[in-house]
Amino acid sequence: MKRPSIGDVARHAGVSTATVSRALNMPASVTEKTRMRVEEAVEALHYVQSETARNFKMQRAHSVLVVAHDIGNIYYSELFRGVQRRAEASNYAITITNPSPGGTKELIFNQLRTAKVDGVIVLSGYEMSDDDYDLLEKLYSGHPPIVAMCEERGHVRVPQILIDNEHAGYLAGRHLIEMGHRKIAHAYGPHRMPVRRARANGFRRAMAEAGLTVREEYFLEGGFSSPGGRAAAQSYLSLKDRPTAVFCGNDESAMGFMSQLSKYGVSVPEDVSVVGFDDIVLADCYIPALTTLHQPKEEMGRQAMSLLLGLIESPADVQQTIVELPVHLIPRDSVKRLK
Amino acid sequence: MKRPSIGDVARHAGVSTATVSRALNMPASVTEKTRMRVEEAVEALHYVQSETARNFKMQRAHSVLVVAHDIGNIYYSELFRGVQRRAEASNYAITITNPSPGGTKELIFNQLRTAKVDGVIVLSGYEMSDDDYDLLEKLYSGHPPIVAMCEERGHVRVPQILIDNEHAGYLAGRHLIEMGHRKIAHAYGPHRMPVRRARANGFRRAMAEAGLTVREEYFLEGGFSSPGGRAAAQSYLSLKDRPTAVFCGNDESAMGFMSQLSKYGVSVPEDVSVVGFDDIVLADCYIPALTTLHQPKEEMGRQAMSLLLGLIESPADVQQTIVELPVHLIPRDSVKRLK
DNA sequence: ATCTCTTGTAAAAAGGATTTCAAAACTGGG
DNA sequence: CCCAGTTTTGAAATCCTTTTTACAAGAGAT
Known part of the structure; x- marks a missing residue:
């Protein structure tokens, strides 16, 4: 007993695989009756689409990489939450990685070029030089979808989410x-x-x-x-x-x-x-x-992911590549008024 | 200018795609000379294997899911570090997810069945009943690779890493x-x-x-x-x-x-x-x-990942499915000796 | 010289979903 | 009832790599 494939569903429903695919992905393009038949077959066979096959065909990993120097860090983990929430909303998965020291560049190169991820979010500590970036642009044939966070404005050449x-x-x-x-x-x-x-x-x-x-x-x-x-x-x-x-x-x-x-x-x-x-x-x-x-850590994460999704899905539409979020001071009890 | 494929490399090196594949994946099965030619072609074309194509063919996602109720939590984030380090060592990526409340079960089902991940690590709060588990076993045709952490012994039916x-x-x-x-x-x-x-x-x-x-x-x-x-x-x-x-x-x-x-x-x-x-x-x-x-949070993460990798790659060899790690008290300054 | 063994090559299959193109099935107007 | 036009469907191509099979050539052994 193995996983049912789209072909099994098609056979069971007495239609072609193309119809099954359409019934699942663009229900409107198929008659009510056909849709029902397909749905019944899906139900009966406990069919689910294979993500790997889908990603392969679509040339999309539906996954982004988050690179941080220390994934156990308290500050970062709050950012992750924002990134994760936004990613989830668009059905993307996030992969969080701790690069070996000095290896950030290779990691990004590698992951982007092997098509393992569709984009990258880099947290403070971007180690790519302009030359590296030129090479990546050439290899990637276009602007690779990379967003930096927690960097200083102008310090890196990629779109970024930052604070002042x-x-x-x-x-x-x-x-x-x-x-x-x-x-x-x-x-x-x-x-x-x-x-x-x-x-x-x-x-x-x-x-x-x-x-x-x-x-x-x-x-x-x-x-x-x-x-x-x-x-x-x-x-x-x-x-x-x-x-x-x-x-x-x-x-x-x-x-x-x-x-x-x-x-x-x-x-x-x-x-x-x-x-x-x-x-x-x-x-x-x-x-x-x-x-x-x-x-606003969670919000920063969310915005970084939004920006990245924009770069991945419609780079031409992305206007604002630098987003600055507000910081404010919260007075508590560790400061004493003098005299 | 698009990504070079294995065919491009083969053409450039004047060999077949099978030879290129062997040269890259099992260098021993090919003569020194052939290997060199292939390597030169790889170099010249900046070729890298496509992970998605590879995963598709190999029926492996090379990725595991980590489910936690709050990815921003300090305690969890230290566990993640351990999981991530062990995963990296075996070339697996980790996807960290916050399920919507009550949705853990569906998430696991879905991700495993869509072949999006090869296994799952669940952190405290496993919501599957024995019936659910039976169904998953049936659909998965065998023991689905799931490891629980931070649960109580005997409380869940899956292999687990825990403390006493x-x-x-x-x-x-x-x-x-x-x-x-x-x-x-x-x-x-x-x-x-x-x-x-x-x-x-x-x-x-x-x-x-x-x-x-x-x-x-x-x-x-x-x-x-x-x-x-x-x-x-x-x-x-x-x-x-x-x-x-x-x-x-x-x-x-x-x-x-x-x-x-x-x-x-x-x-x-x-x-x-x-x-x-x-x-x-x-x-x-x-x-x-x-x-x-x-x-020992980081160690727990590491062991959970090790156990999971065992379940994924050679389930038959996995003997010990419950690993208990030691806890000890660290005396600091928040306890006063009375009288 | 013949036979076996090794090693590389070529060609093809497999993997599952999407998409294209053309054919078939409808629709409504005359 | 037919025709033009539209909608729905199916067959086949495609995505790219790995694996398998079949085969050819060369090396070594008898």
Whole structure:
């Protein structure tokens, strides 16, 4: 007993395979009576179309690749949810992959060229050069459907969904200034991430606007992970003149930062105020609840998938290839008003 | 300019398509010279095999489905990492899906029967009855390759990767008792999850072993999310005789619980001790660092994928269909020693 | 020199659904 | 009842690779 094929259904219903196919895919193009007969046969045989055969014929994988450096990451997993929901709505599957370091490029090349996926969404850390992209365009004969997320505007040559990191950094700085802080540090994200620079620039702009200078030793090397935050905390503790507030690169590192400080009896927000970035799911459960910049993560995922589907299905119709979503600051309890 | 096919390569190399296929898939069955010629042609034409054509012919999707209720969940995302790593090693892709509530069954049926995936990994919340399973077995003609994770032993009819939730619950209870606690509450997970009962049973056993009775009002309805933890906190606060310790269903709810308590000036571990479950990535960054039961999440994912690959590729060789991984308690700072 | 064995080549089948093209079956008007 | 025009249907081609079969040529053994 094997899977029934379209031929079995056709035989059972006493029609041709073409008619079965039409009855299933374009019911309107077939008489009521024929449709009924086909449906009965489908029912009787427990027939379902084979996706692989269909994909083969249609030259579509009905699947897109999502490339992320760490699929276990909290921040990313919220993005995935948005991507997944939008994909599902259009009957696409998503394949989520962690490329081996430095292998992103090969992975994308390979998956797109073997027709394993119809398009790619790349999350922060796009490693393709313009030359690579030219080659891919040539091999792909046209614009390969790739969408980037969480990159900096202009940093990659593909359509992208992003937020205004510079503005977000500015908001963080301004908020701390408004709360009366003057000595403010910034715990940096990792070097390879271009968003890091944009956030820092915005922060600097807010400081400059308030006539404040940012001391060089107040830029703490941190990374985007909790160990990174702990490292930044160590740097913080070793400062002679400690800042009264710190703007951390993201929420995870902010939590590592605060956790490490607590081991040395330094508490937030009493001794130092902290602002995070991302608004990950547990940010409001931290003690103190973390003041942070909210990114519409699920929406970003959804929009990335929408854009990608547009590129796949009707590239000519895609007008807007850069979509910027709003960020806003959510005041919670990790920032203290001074005086 | 379109994708080159195997025929183009054959023509370019002056051999037949069969030879090209052999040169690529079984290099040993072809002379060195022929292989070189084929490789040159492949190089020159930038040829890559089409995955869809290959899958079609081979009747394999080289892809497995991972079904989870919430792909954005922190706990799951760590499991995904393990699954993904193991899958990648065998050149399989994973598709992660959030089924619509109640739709898990249809989803699995559909995806397996359309041959879209070669197997399925289901995370906690398997909704198939024995009848459904019989039907699937009949339609699939054999044992459909399905592996469950995070279920209770014996609760589902498929091979599974699990932990001993009863023992884990026992460990949590015993630890709190050893730390001098007598009045201990338990914040429950959601009703639909069978693991909830096992954890509670283990906890009860530890209490009974110490000659302690568990008051009924000390079982707090909680859920597995941070809002659930907040709700449990409200129940806790309303108790006349408050317990000195609470064993929470998982880390997320524990964080919601502690966060909510802090709003009412109740602090952990001074006023109440807390034990979580899962050891999610930020558990050690919480203030206080959370004492919890560590699940080897990535390893569980890896093993689930290994088991599934076995079921797909050589079902006859699969001996052990239930794999139990060890859990252990990690003491941190959220439990205070009494007197 | 004949026979067997190896190795590569050519040709064709298989896999399941879609699509094209032409034939058949209808429709309505005269 | 016939014809032109329209709708519905069926046979066959197509998508591309892998596998199978049949065969030819060359190598080695008797």
